[in-house]
Amino acid sequence: MMGLIMTILLFDQKLIPLLEDVNNGGVIRKYFSQKSLRENGHELILVNSFNDLYLKYKCIFDKSNIFWLHYPANKKVIILALFLSLIQRTKIILTIHDSPIEQRLGVSSKRYHLHKKYLLKLTELILLLRSSDLIFATPELIKYFKISNQRLFVMPPGIGEEEIQLIKDELENKIVLSSKKKALYFGSMMRSGAIERLKDVFTTIPDWELILVGPLEGSTHSSKDYQDNIMYLGQKSHKEILFLFQEVDVILIPYPQNDYMNISMPIKLGYAFSSCKPIISTPLRGIKEYSSIVKLEQNIFYLDNFFDYNELVSSLDKVTSILIDKEYTLSQMGNMIWEQRLAKIIKIAISSECVKDEINDHNFILV
Incomplete structure (x- = not known):
């Protein structure tokens, strides 16, 4: 009414x-x-x-x-x-x-x-x-x-009503881009130094691809550029990102650890959790609080140093063994x-x- x-x-x-x-x-x-x-x-x-x-x-x-x-x-x-x-x-x-x-x-x-x-x-x-x-x-x-x-x-x-329905419709339609597992970087593309360091680590992990989306500051890469396990897809619409979720195995949110970022709840969180994919994030207080609000603490794993090869590989192995309860996850995100x-x-x-x-x-x- x-x-x-x-x-x-x-x-x-x-x-x-x-x-x-x-x-x-x-x-x-x-x-x-x-x-x-x-x-x-x-x-x-x-x-x-x-x-x-x-x-x-x-x-x-x-x-x-x-x-x-x-x-x-x-x-x-x-x-x-x-x-x-x-x-x-x-x-x-x-x-x-x-x-x-x-x-x-x-x-x-x-x-x-x-x-x-x-x-x-x-x-x-x-x-x-x-x-x-x-x-x-x-x-x-x-x-x-x-x-x-x-x-x-x-x-x-x-997350929006239309968006969560799109995710529900796509959950069983995963598109395989390659035989390798795929990690989607879901942070700011304006952190060029951090992105370069993350790319350097992924070039040495043979079984994984790193997918980058968005306008990359100072980059010479073109859309759909691929080199050494790194795939840069360029600028994508909001709706295209929702479909991309179903093509990846894990979502990375490696925000910097400082006073202001520690209290933030990035807008990406609603979409990352709704994807029903495991998440690896820096242990920020705001992100931990958000996972508690939506009661999905089991869907996220925290990593202090994304640029350490051994720590990142160990984390990737752990989270890909997690079985996400899709029905429960989408039910909880339905409250958001x-x-x-x-x-x-x-x-x-x-x-x-x-x-x-x-x-x-x-x-x-x-x-």
């Missing part, structure tokens, strides 16, 4: 109407947020330029509108959201994917110049002051932001459907209903 129908001013660079339009992990939450808002009957109005204020004047300046922004975001989009929020005295529903300052340091070990860092901090402070509801990607991400009296949600990575969880957030945030009984001991609602 449809509840209160509202007009949502979506401050973003573009609308994402189709799953086929998702070509990187950074837009998955945006896609499902927009999809869930539409499915719940709400009207979406994209605002991404000051020209929109003129062209969509009658719609935009209705004080009953709801404002929605994903952060980090384009500077112009943030200015627009804050400008309209201040003049209309309307609070923002803010989805926080990452702390850009901490993410830059954690992923690439690079720091912003002081003036850029303080500008980002000031921007975040004003955004928080103008927000009524905050949706965080992981519980410990909250500590990097100055929270006052906003309503807090935590929505860990998930994006659309269902976002529908709950939308209902609470838009109606401003009282949900004190759902707030946990850490003062947020886990969905």
Whole structure:
């Protein structure tokens, strides 16, 4: 049953109407947020330029509108959201994917110049002051932001209804690319140094292939390039990745171990667990917490050093002997459907209903 129908001013660079339009992990939450808002009957109005204020004047300046922004975001989009929020005295529903300052340091070990860092901090402070509801990607991400009296949600990575059905349909249709076992690297492709080291190890493991997907920074490899047990498939659509899962034997998530990455729950986790394939990951606290939330601790194995030949070979042998209970795994991941969880957030945030009984001991609602 449809509840209160509202007009949502979506401050973003573009609308994402189709799953086929998702070509990187950074837009998955945006896609499902927009999809869930539409499915719940709400009207979406994209605002991404000051020209929109003129062209969509009658719609935009209705004080009953709801404002929605994903952060980090384009500077112009943030200015627009804050400008309209201040003049209309309307609070923002803010989805926080990452702390850009901490993410830059954690992923690439690079720091912003002081003036850029303080500008980002000031921007975040004003955004928080103008927000009524905050949706965080992981519980410990909250500590990097100055929270006052906003309503807090935590929505860990998930999977879509259509996506989990695609995986169910493909489970019995595994395509064999070669006689060797295959490991899919499912981490950031912007860590060129780490990727080169991982490639060096796999070239010495005769029974395995390493499959790389995505835009490889500084690489001379072309799509479908193959050399010394390394297969680089190039950029793939989100849907193609789902099919690729059924062609591999194990999924590797070798994120670096540092303070910020330790608390992260990468968007890839929902898809990695839903693949019903064994996972090898660095022992990050956020990943361990996620496996506990979905109750699939038995599907993942932890490895401190992915670049040590003996440790990696031993881990590959261990995980490929694991029998994944596919029915149980998909049943558990069925609790992490994006659309269902976002529908709950939308209902609470838009109606401003009282949900004190759902707030946990850490003062947020886990969905």
